[in-house]
Amino acid sequence: MKSIAKDFSNKDYEKHAALFFTEEGIVVNSHTSSPLLQFGKIVKELGIIINEAYEDGERPFIITCESLLTPDQMMKKGFHIESPKSFLISLQNEKIQQCILRAVHWLTWDSKLQHCSKCGTKIQKVFESTEKKCDSCKHSFYPKLSPAVMVLIQRENEVLLGRSAHFKPGVYSALAGFIDIGETAEQAAHREVKEEVGVEIGELEYFGTQSWPFPDSFMIAFKAQYLRGAIQIDANEIQDAQWFDLNNLPALPSHSSISRKLIESVLLKNKTWTHYE
Incomplete structure (x- = not known):
């Protein structure tokens, strides 16, 4: 830059x-x-x-x-x-x-990084790469990334989808949450699923990633098979979660999102493709 x-x-x-x-x-x-x-x-x-x-x-x-x-x-x-x-x-x-x-x-x-967090000096606008360096203490700064996991859980011909309060009415998506310090992405996926909906999942299948800078998320998406447990929603995390038949899904996230691509990949694999807006 x-x-x-x-x-x-x-x-x-x-x-x-x-x-x-x-x-x-x-x-x-x-x-x-x-x-x-x-x-x-x-x-x-x-x-x-x-x-x-x-x-x-x-x-x-x-x-x-x-x-x-x-x-x-x-x-x-x-x-x-x-x-x-x-x-x-x-x-x-x-x-x-x-x-x-x-x-x-x-x-x-x-816009957010205006002062050095180490010594407080105003950081000058010098852009030759995606790095800012404090002129006073020489500390370097790079764009922040907040890694998060997304998991689509399948049980035979059903998938488990949830919705947050900030979603558009009727829209459901794959489960997601941020990776905690000291965790691997895989550990975070198992923990988030257990915390949000109370079920346990089997081995994870990597799907893909997406950068989403609002403000700085980096999504890592997985597929997983259901193992055991009944849905128990953590109301502090999500508003609702349900099992949906692949032939009768609710409104889905936008086509540009990795969550939509993740859900559509399961539809294609199971040959239950239906057009969803």
């Missing part, structure tokens, strides 16, 4: 793709539903005032900015501002998704 804030007028940058972030959200082309915008054209067309600009290898530039236009004026030009989280939930293009996830994680970390 390299700051280009002092050199963004370089003509070589004119046609480079960029992601523009304002305090309200990410700028999106209303006609194409894409946040990848041509750097030079958008700066001029939308009256962009650049606060910071970052060059991130071959990826799109990351721009923090303000616009001289009102939301109505932006709409007339074919653009609008959307919450990054809401936009990601509806986004299915994995390449663009990864760019936004990285950008949001970087910007969130950058």
Whole structure:
């Protein structure tokens, strides 16, 4: 990650793709539903005032900015501002998704890390990599990751799904929780399942991972077979949990989430595929 804030007028940058972030959200082309915008054209067309600009290898530039236009004026030009989280939930293009996830994680970390936690010195904005170093005590800082596990439990033709209070009404997902200090991901998966719903599971089958920077989660997903125990919900952790037949599932998380991909992988494997919105 390299700051280009002092050199963004370089003509070589004119046609480079960029992601523009304002305090309200990410700028999106209303006609194409894409946040990848041509750097030079958008700066001029939308009256962009650049606060910071970052060059991130071959990826799109990351721009923090303000616009001289009102939301109505932006709409007339074919653009609008959307919450990054809401936009990601509806986004299915994995390449663009990864760019936004990285950008949001970087910007969130950058805005929060203003002083050295060791000596209190103000940390200067010097970006040549994903590292910040205190000029006073030379202590280094890197973007924070909070690892969490997700587990989809299967029992013959059923899966155990739960919902938190912050989910949209009717939506159920795989169980999830953060890894505690000193734990492996596998130990955390067994513990979280036991704590949240009171059942025991067998060996874990690794599925995949997903970065989710709201603010800094890193999800590690597994599949598991049910072993024993009846559902006993920990109301402090989740609102509800039930066994669902694979042919009669409730509303599911968005297509962009690893939880959705995890559930769909079981549907495909069991040849019980049904279209779910």
